[in-house]
Amino acid sequence: MNRKQFIKTCGIACLGTSTMSALLQSCVPTQSIMAPISGGNLVIAQSSFLKNEAFLKYLVVRNENLQYPIYVFRFSETNYSALYLRCSHQGNELNAYGDKLVCSAHGSEFSNTGQATSGPATEPLRSFPVQFDNQNILISLKKA
Numbered sequence: 001m002n003r004k005q006f007i008k009t010c011g012i013a014c015l016g017t018s019t020m021s022a023l024l025q026s027c028v029p030t031q032s033i034m035a036p037i038s039g040g041n042l043v044i045a046q047s048s049f050l051k052n053e054a055f056l057k058y059l060v061v062r063n064e065n066l067q068y069p070i071y072v073f074r075f076s077e078t079n080y081s082a083l084y085l086r087c088s089h090q091g092n093e094l095n096a097y098g099d100k101l102v103c104s105a106h107g108s109e110f111s112n113t114g115q116a117t118s119g120p121a122t123e124p125l126r127s128f129p130v131q132f133d134n135q136n137i138l139i140s141l142k143k144a
């Protein structure tokens with residue numbers, strides 16, 4: 001194998017690896033749970049983020065009284081974001097793909113902090129304050 005063939009082979013291998021990685025990441029099923037509302041808070045057991053002795057990056061949390069689910073992203077043990085999965089463009093429900101939220105209606109994308117990263121949406125997502133008690137994550141719906 002000469003130098004040109006080696007570089008070509010390595011380039012194809014790198015492209016294949018990165019493509020497969022992206023495909024596999026998009027195939028990971030979304031972790032969705034139901035959670036109760038108590039005292040104006042959506043109450044999520046902190047243990048809900050534990051799976052196979054590792055922490056999940058995020059959960060999609062539903063309650064029958066909420067029109068849209070809430071995406072809860074875990075940055076660290078004490079730092080979470082909680083975002084309403086309603087597109088700020090025209091109100092379609094968003095889908096979570098890891099740390100990215102995507103609207104299937106017109107293609108807008110949002111970050112795990114709720115900022116619009118790709119249009120047509122320009123406004124951020126509605127977010128909720130996150131607090132903690134001994135064993136739970138409390139998503140305050142009072143400002144909602």
Ligand code: FES
Nearest residue numbers: 087089090103106
């Ligand atoms: S409703 Fe989400 S991009 Fe239009």
